[in-house]
Amino acid sequence: MEKEYKPVSFSKTTITELMVPTYANFGGKVHGGTILSLMDKAAYVCSTKHAGAYCVTVSVDGVDFLRPVEVGNLVSLHASVNYVGRSSLIIGIKAVAEDIRERTESHTNTSYFSMVAVDANMKSVQVPGLVLENSEDVRRFMKSKFRKEFRLKKKEELNEMIAKLESATDLNYLDKENCIVASTLKK
Numbered sequence: 001m002e003k004e005y006k007p008v009s010f011s012k013t014t015i016t017e018l019m020v021p022t023y024a025n026f027g028g029k030v031h032g033g034t035i036l037s038l039m040d041k042a043a044y045v046c047s048t049k050h051a052g053a054y055c056v057t058v059s060v061d062g063v064d065f066l067r068p069v070e071v072g073n074l075v076s077l078h079a080s081v082n083y084v085g086r087s088s089l090i091i092g093i094k095a096v097a098e099d100i101r102e103r104t105e106s107h108t109n110t111s112y113f114s115m116v117a118v119d120a121n122m123k124s125v126q127v128p129g130l131v132l133e134n135s136e137d138v139r140r141f142m143k144s145k146f147r148k149e150f151r152l153k154k155k156e157e158l159n160e161m162i163a164k165l166e167s168a169t170d171l172n173y174l175d176k177e178n179c180i181v182a183s184t185l186k187k
Contacts, residue, residue, distance in 0.1 A: 007131040008080055011050035015042045016076040019069055019097075030069040035095060035109055038077055039063070043091040043113035046079035050089060051117035051127040058088070061112040061147060069108050073097040082112070083144035087124035089115045090144040112147060 015038065023034045040057055047055040069075055076096050083090040095109035117127045132138045165173070171181055 004128040005131045006050055006128045007133050008137045009133060011046050011081050013042055013046040013049065013079040014076055015045065015079075016074055019071050019073045019075055021071050024071050028071065030071065030073075030075075032063075032065055035065075035069060035075070036060075036063060036111075038075065039079075039093045039095065039109065039111050040113065042077040042079040042093055043115055046081060046091050047089045047113075047115035047117070050081045050084070050130075051115075051125075053117040053119065053125050053127070055089065055115040055117050056122075057113055058116050059114040059151070061090075061114065061151060063109060063111040065109055067097070067106050067108045069095075069097045070099065072101075073099055075108070080140070081130060082140040083148065084127050084130045085148075086126055087117050089117070089127060090148065091115060092140060092144070112144065114148070 017038060019030045019034075023030045025031050040060075043057065044055060074097070076098065078094045078096065079091050081089055082092040091113045093109075093111050093113065094107060096105050097108045098105045117125045119125050130137075130141065132141055174181060
């Protein structure tokens with residue numbers, strides 16, 4: 001059986017939504033969680049289209065909030081498959097807010113969602129390979145590959161640090177932190 005490949009352009013996705021007052025926080029700006037939810041939807045649509053299977057979010061590699069989003073803006077989320085592994089996909093998402101009255105656009109958010117394709121029993125399934133159609137696709141694939149390797153390495157290092165901390169009883173780790181230890185814990 002020959003391996004299947006799909007071009008990046010096949011699954012590129014744009015979702016646009018009007019930012020309404022119910023999305024606003026007390027400061028009058030759109031909740032970050034609303035933007036994050038919309039990004040997750042865009043990642044799902046893009047990854048599922050490429051995989052041809054149900055996809056689940058396994059991690060979000062940071063969400064950069066670059067500018068606030070205003071009620072009344074149209075927010076477009078541009079998603080593309082940046083990387084594929086055996087069953088995983090990394091979806092790059094760029095959010096752009098458009099102020100219709102002012103006729104301006106601003107890049108408000110960037111994020112990378114790691115998705116995994118699964119079957120009806122929630123077991124991972126193989127995804128098609130990715131056809132990199134231009135130098136931008138190659139650059140995004142390589143950046144995502146390095147980002148994935150970096151994330152896995154940092155996760156391993158963090159777990160090692162936590163294991164050391166859990167076995168430590170030395171409260172000197174807290175000397176320069178913005179906290180105090182209750183006297184009942186010092187005994």
